[in-house]
Each structure stands twice: as structure tokens, then as C-alpha cells.
Amino acid sequence: MTVSNKHSLPDIQQIIQAACIKAKRDPQTLQLLAVSKTQSSDAIRSLYQKGLHRFGENYCQEALSKITELADLQIEWHFIGPIQSNKTRLIAENFDWVHTLDRLKIAQRLSEQRPPNREPIQACVQINIDQESSKSGILPADLMELLKACQNLKGIKIRGLMCIPKADEDPEPRFKQMAALLAQAQQVGFELDTLSMGMSSDFESAIDAGATIIRLGTALFGNRQQKL
């Protein structure tokens, strides 16, 4: 099944539950990240009240106004857009997670700029799993070196890997490659526990391959709004 339009939260939770059973996985090992780019603070508040407490945003300025407006809620904010180096301070100061880490310089800046009173920012390394020159993310072959270089940074904790596979191809082999890459990194001693993969149209396949965070926008909010 693919989910390309808005569903109620209970419906989505049921589809996730069924995918977990099919994959023989405990649903507790999976987190649902609601991707709220272009959606209003009211729409976020409404899903929060239904029990979702993790939200993902792609654009710093847009996110900041919502983070301010929703400061009364206990939201865990995830940054999932491309990271420009002049935006790292805003990300380090306002987000709990970042999914799109793709170079050492960004990791160093996030670490330095993380306020000392907050726990390290939690991060996933974005993998360019289709090895497309136009895509962001690092190549699988460059992963171990980046993980090693990030190990002694105090303000950032690398938790795992993230990918956005090509839209027009079967994502299943890509998701499996991601799971294998995570296992490889774990085997050589990196303490990673997160695979951020799966969007509205392909999350069941991602769950089957071992995703631990699925990132759903359209399925939860419907079509994206005009840019705020």
C-alpha cells in the first residue's frame, strides 16, 4: 500500500502497526516523525494534542517562528532540510535532532555552537544512497571516516544514518543497503541505533528494512501549503 494523501492519525498508526507485525518488529522500536514543513502552527498543535510530539522542519526561518509560537508545548524538533553553514547556530540552538549531516565542517560548527546547558544535538549522517551527483549526503564509502572524525566532538552525538532514495525507483534495495551500512558501522564499534528512512509513499518498505524513524508529511497533514 502507498499513502499519498492525508489519513487520520489512527489510520496511519494502524498501517504502521500492521507493517511492524509483518516485519516481526516491536512497534516500540519505531518513532513517527511528523514532517510539518509549510504547515501552520495550528496544524502542528492539533496533531500534538492527538499525541504526536516529534516534528520535522526543513527551513530554518520557517521553523523558528513555529518553535516560538509553540514554545508552550514539549515538542522534540528535528531539522531535516539541507544545512547551510551560516545556519548552524540557529540549528544548534533550537533543534533536538538534525538528520542531514553531510560534512565534518557542519558537525564541528554544530558542536561548537551547541549551548553548553543542553545535551548534545542528536544527529544522523545523510547517505547519498543512489550515488547521484545532484543529491546531498555522503557516499557510503566515506561514512567510516566521517564517523571517526565526529567521535570526539562534544556538542553533537551521531546516532545513525538517514537517506532519501530516488522517488521513481523501488526503494527497497536502498533501504536494505542502509541497514547493512548501519550494521557495518556498528560492527566496527560505532554506537549507532538510528535509521531515519521512509516517507509517506514508502514507509512500509522502510519499516520492513529496519527503519527506526519514519518521516511522514503528506500522510499526516495532506498536501503541502503555499510556502509560509
Ligand SMILES: *Cc1c(COP(=O)(O)O)cnc(C)c1O
Ligand atoms: C518533505 C520531507 C518528508 C516528508 O515527505 P512526505 O512524502 O510528504 O511524507 C520526509 N523527509 C524529508 C527529508 C522531507 O524533506
